Amino acid sequence: MVSVASRRQFLLAGSALVAASGLGGLPAFAQDTRLRLIFWGGQARADRTYGVTDLYTGTHPGLAIEGEFLGWADYWPKLATQTAGGNAPDIMQMDYRYIGEYARRGTLAPLDQYVGAGLDIASIDADQLQNGTIDGKLIGISLGVAAGAAVYNTKALADAGIEIDPMGWTYDDLLTKGAAFADSTGGAMALAPDGSGVELLFENWLRQQGKALYTAEGQPAFAAEDVTAWFKLWAELRQARAIVSPDEQAIDVGKLETSPLVRGKAAMNFTTSNQLVAYQTLVPDPLGIAIYPATKAGSTGGHYRNSSQYFAISAGSAAPEQAVEFINFFVNSPEAAALLGVERGVPASSAMRAALAPSLDERSQQAVRYIDQLGAIAGPVPPTPPAAAGEIEVALKTKSQEVGFGMQSPEDAGPAFFDEVVATLARAA
Amino acid sequence: MTINAPAKLTVVTEGMPSPLRRRTTSIIVHVLLIGASILMLYPLLWLLAASFRPENEIFTSASIWPSSWSLDAYFRGWNGLRTGFGTFYLNSFIISGLSVIGNVLACSMAAFAFARLNFKYKNFWFAMMLMTLMLPYQVTLIPQYVLFRQLGWVNTFLPLVVPKFLAADGFFIFLMVQFFRGLPKELDEAAQMDGCSPWRIYWRIIIPLSMPVLATAAIFTFIWTWDDFFGPLIYLGEMRQYTVMLGLRTFTDSTGESDYGGLFAMSALSLVPIFLFFLFFQRLLIEGIATTGMKR
Amino acid sequence: MTVHSTIATPIEQAQRPSVWSRIWQNDAPGYLFLLPWFIGFFGLTIGPMITSFYLSFTNFDLLQAPQWVGASNYVRMFTADPKFSASMRVTLFFVIFSVPLKLAFALAVAMLLNRGIKGLPMYRALFYLPSLLGASVAIAILWRQIFAGDGLVNKLLALFGIIGPSWISNPNYSLWTLIILSIWQFGSPMIIFLAGLRQIPQDMYEAASLDGASKWRQFVKITLPLLTPVVFFNAIIQTIEAFKSFTPAFIISGGTGNPINSTLFYTLYLYQEAFGFFRMGYASALAWVLLALVGLFTAFSFLTSKYWVHYDD
Known part of the structure; x- marks a missing residue:
């Protein structure tokens, strides 16, 4: 009785699900790597971000990146639920106030071992690296300078x-x-x-x-x-x-x-x-x-030159190397920078700032100029709160x-x- | 069973109020109702106006009348997210539709047991059922997520639909209990004398006589499931599974660029199905008793 | 809540009842009808509830394993947490004012709409509209349009030379704007009242008016007694919902409960603790205190209900 009733309901709901969305989302081949990426933002940010993931997966056969984005208010309860449920996405966007909370509780992977081995930090501003360093470990990679x-x-x-x-x-x-x-x-x-x-x-x-x-x-x-x-x-x-x-x-x-x-x-x-x-x-x-x-x-x-947001990697990620490589592409490649613009803030990499400069619209240039002019007025970045x-x-x-x-x-x-x-x-x- | 004759009789025997007084009362009632309706309509008018006006006027303009009209936000909104709203509507219909079926079936069965059958520990189970209504969902969310994840149901519709088939919402059980208990007891007693099984009493007597409350349950289930965003937010991970409400929420991010015009256009549009559902089912609510052949 | 089964079934009269057949006759149908509910209750509901009860005795920051701390969450709540008492005050105030007003309003409109007037379905639909909007972001914006300093209310007051404050953001009045919002969304209890009114056999009124009973007498003698199961339901449910009320304050105050915590509803505080400040253990304790309070209220209501709720059984 139990199994009959629940199986029927299962099938009913299951078939509806298939009708709605197909059974997609599974990688095409068993050996494929699947990265889950979550961030907060509006559609404008999503379009830019997905532009980069499409570009990246286009040149990386066998890799799939599943992006999900939510508004700020919805983002944190969902991320907390996923993390508590042992289902944290591989790559998550972090805010300067929350990154300490997550990092100190061991849910984010330190990235130090990847520096020079998949992660290039040569052109990233020192203060941005410092913002992403918690208790001496590099946790978050700044996606933009903001003040x-x-x-x-x-x-x-x-x-x-x-x-x-x-x-x-x-x-x-x-x-x-x-x-x-x-x-x-x-x-x-x-x-x-x-x-x-x-x-x-x-x-x-x-x-x-x-x-x-x-x-x-x-x-x-x-x-x-x-x-x-x-x-x-x-x-x-x-x-x-x-x-x-x-x-x-x-x-x-x-x-x-x-x-x-x-x-x-x-x-x-x-x-x-x-x-x-x-x-x-x-x-x-x-x-x-x-x-x-x-x-x-x-x-x-x-x-001070704060970081508008970071990318960080879940401590439980099954494919941290691939996640690091993607983040590296996200912050260090001119193609990605061209797609992202200054929507998340002025790029943390001096090379990207230079690459981006000619293509920006008036309002974006204004924000970039502001960060430049702030140089003389700004002080050192404060320790992680x-x-x-x-x-x-x-x-x-x-x-x-x-x-x-x-x-x-x-x-x-x-x-x-x-x-x-x-x-x-x-x-x- | 005549319906009109007794009503006419009432008019004749009441006799006292003159036609004039009757008409005055009727006019007063209508004026009251129309006045109240305007209060109720104002939000919808505002929402509609906001969906037609230029984006940067939405929050600054004091007038409800847009300075210029444009359907732009509707086109932008419909296709604005990566997945079109057509998919969101389909998902919402599937989830809400299945929820209605599940809730009406499972809750009416449970309510029949509580209202009409006698069994051991009935009061205890009823109290347990009420207790599930009292705990804020925020604190059971994470254990429930863990449970659904172990079942492999995360990123499917199952966590949103299966509980409805298992009468998880005590509200509807309690609601139906109250209505079932209002039905004349002699009906089941007579049926029981004739050798009817409890199942036949439930299916042949109680359900047909309870159209108003079943329609009420259907209306509420559909609308509340449609309006719910927290369940879908937690359990649906891919945009092509999103419901309309979840789609609407992705229009706004309080920290960055948001398409408010698209939000209002799609908000207005999202009301259409639930409004139609309400209009359709409220007929059942009203006609229910008359069509079942009971005394009206 | 007892249901008397006074009439023996033919089978019972014919046979000497064994214990098992009596159970089958008396108890089994009830349990079979409850089967879906039992599966849901034991499979999906009770586990998470027990877990949250356990968590209320721990420090649980969502990200690390919970640590047992005994009753200290409960102790803190009653001895050292000004926000707990503040949010409890806000919630009690909300319950006391919003529930009776909303019910009275819903019943009055339902009575009005139950008359045989023209255009009835239209009015019903219009009155239900605000409830359709649910937790839409649009409501927050709309409420500001109405209750802000330069909002609709103050424009009306200005006609009488009164300069009103910004109702929605003034700590003295902000809670009232949420009470009004709750009353404005009176659609659900109204529909339930309507359904209840529809179930009252019309011939009872006909008989009463033949006896010359006035409308008011009919209301008191027929409508109210026969409607008491529905009134009872609406009162219990609306009170539970009001105690758990979260969405209005969440959307209108942006989840802050401000100004000055004047709209910090109990569950909003609970939510902040759980997801804003990573204290799920404490939030669970808050939830169980609320459950105890609402449970006591409901039990009391059921105990007194036999004196005023009229059932047909």
């Missing part, structure tokens, strides 16, 4: 008669020009969003003062007073109407379309340089790109809202946030 950037609506600024120096503006400029901007728009649009909850911006502000977010040991590299000073700075900007109201800011839930810039409530957003093109598709006016504000004129060291970094980023956003809505004073919020950071780090350790 903190303020993306702004050039038309809105021009209409208000405001000018900023994209590579040298300061928080004082934000205060005075923001107030003038608000007067000019009658408060309908603010110059900037409320950045007090943006972890990258806070880190940048700390670094300009010679501090940092975390030490190499994963401890806080700032003090409670720093947090208080940070929230006071933004309270002052809020007072001067240089930034959007807490109500408006809270609508931003981390998606592009919820940002004050896209909704026309602010002329700017604090984001990363690789996002410029994506913002441009949602904003009718031409966008410009600027640094995060300097604490004082000529201040340096706040920015500790395991609890993602949770602390969320906590900073929540705390900034408490201060913004007046439920806690900056004086109380500083020590409160600091204690929370210490407790969260201790729990994750």
